[in-house]
Amino acid sequence: xxxxxxxxxxxxxxxxxxxxxxxxxxxxxxxxxxxxxxxxxxxxxxxxxxxxxxxxxxxxxxxxxxxxxxxxxxxxxxxxxxxxxxxxxxxxxxxxxxxxxxxxxxxxxxxxxxxxxxxxxxxxxxxxxxxxxxxxxxxxxxxxxxxxxxxxxxxxxxxxxxxxxx
Amino acid sequence: xxxxxxxxxxxxxxxxxxxxxxxxxxxxxxxxxxxxxxxxxxxxxxxxxxxxxxxxxxxxxxxxxxxxxxxxxxxxxxxxxxxxxxxxxxxxxxxxxxxxxxxxxxxxxxxxxxxxxxxxxxxxxxxxxxxxxxxxxxxxxxxxxxxxxxxxxxxxxxxxxxxxxx
DNA sequence: TTGCTCCTCACGTCACGTGAGGTGGC
DNA sequence: TTGCTCCTCACGTCACGTGAGGTGGC
Numbered sequence: 001x002x003x004x005x006x007x008x009x010x011x012x013x014x015x016x017x018x019x020x021x022x023x024x025x026x027x028x029x030x031x032x033x034x035x036x037x038x039x040x041x042x043x044x045x046x047x048x049x050x051x052x053x054x055x056x057x058x059x060x061x062x063x064x065x066x067x068x069x070x071x072x073x074x075x076x077x078x079x080x081x082x083x084x085x086x087x088x089x090x091x092x093x094x095x096x097x098x099x100x101x102x103x104x105x106x107x108x109x110x111x112x113x114x115x116x117x118x119x120x121x122x123x124x125x126x127x128x129x130x131x132x133x134x135x136x137x138x139x140x141x142x143x144x145x146x147x148x149x150x151x152x153x154x155x156x157x158x159x160x161x162x163x164x165x166x
Numbered sequence: 167x168x169x170x171x172x173x174x175x176x177x178x179x180x181x182x183x184x185x186x187x188x189x190x191x192x193x194x195x196x197x198x199x200x201x202x203x204x205x206x207x208x209x210x211x212x213x214x215x216x217x218x219x220x221x222x223x224x225x226x227x228x229x230x231x232x233x234x235x236x237x238x239x240x241x242x243x244x245x246x247x248x249x250x251x252x253x254x255x256x257x258x259x260x261x262x263x264x265x266x267x268x269x270x271x272x273x274x275x276x277x278x279x280x281x282x283x284x285x286x287x288x289x290x291x292x293x294x295x296x297x298x299x300x301x302x303x304x305x306x307x308x309x310x311x312x313x314x315x316x317x318x319x320x321x322x323x324x325x326x327x328x329x330x331x332x
Numbered sequence: 333t334t335g336c337t338c339c340t341c342a343c344g345t346c347a348c349g350t351g352a353g354g355t356g357g358c
Numbered sequence: 359t360t361g362c363t364c365c366t367c368a369c370g371t372c373a374c375g376t377g378a379g380g381t382g383g384c
Binding site for chain 3: 044045046056060074075076077
């Protein structure tokens with residue numbers, strides 16, 4: 001893989017230019033390359049945000065929480081493939097209803113090829129979501145009741161109006 | 167009802183003593199009585215909190231947001247029947263998934279014998295909750311999948327261990 | 333010079349939670 | 359004096375939203 005080091009160094013410089021960030025920083029190729037796989041191509045924040053459907057603020061926030069640590073090229077953040085995979089896991093965790101603190105714990109376990117949940121954590125989370133779902137269902141049912149009773153009320157009022165004007 | 171005014175005045179003084187707040191304030195009976203129904207009996211914050219299963223902080227917060235305006239007896243808050251009915255409506259609104267700002271708007275409509283929802287507001291809220299429910303269901307399904315695949319993984323690992331030690 | 337993308341503060345939002353520090357009568 | 363309930367700040371939490379003000383190369 002010593003060959004890759006050289007190739008990636010060139011690729012790093014190229015992608016930096018291709019990204020149009022040559023003027024933001026003179027890329028320290030050695031540093032850019034440290035986390036780079038063959039075929040990796042660093043992305044700037046706006047592109048990552050678009051690809052994952054999140055805001056720039058969210059990405060910076062995750063970084064402030066130490067969930068993401070993108071490489072810096074001067075002031076500019078560069079997200080490599082590893083960073084984007086990690087972002088994917090963070091967003092999965094969010095969809096599963098975990099807090100960022102919980103996600104941080106799940107990601108910082110030795111193996112970080114995925115969210116490492118224990119059976120117990122799964123069960124706890126499922127129970128939490130089931131309770132939440134039930135509360136939502138009750139609310140929906142109640143709103144439907146209000147909606148139909150609203151019609152009844154209208155009819156009642158129309159009826160009494162009718163009687164009154166008679 | 168002029169008779170009630172006198173009776174309630176005495177009752178107001180009595181309840182104030184019965185509540186053990188005689189030492190917190192010399193009850194201005196006229197003011198205590200202004201919002202009092204026959205059979206009304208003002209409650210202090212801790213009793214209201216217990217009855218509705220909310221915290222003191224929540225009650226004070228609703229007041230800061232102008233959702234509740236309990237009578238004051240010196241520094242002490244007194245919640246009359248009307249206040250408690252209003253609190254009930256606030257909590258119902260919360261269960262239906264409305265924000266406090268929305269609830270404030272729903273309560274400040276001319277008729278405040280209940281939350282006055284329009285058909286449109288009902289539909290909008292139902293749609294909101296349905297979306298939320300769907301997201302929760304998807305999360306639950308995914309967690310169940312992870313749970314079972316976790317077992318599979320365990321079995322796989324046990325299998326490979328077995329092969330390895332063979 | 334304008335427009336674009338990037339950046340860093342830093343306060344705002346939502347619905348409270350959580351002390352800190354003080355009061356007043358038994 | 360201790361214990362109880364009440365009070366008012368006021369900062370903390372959660373996951374960002376939303377400007378403000380500045381940068382750097384086309």
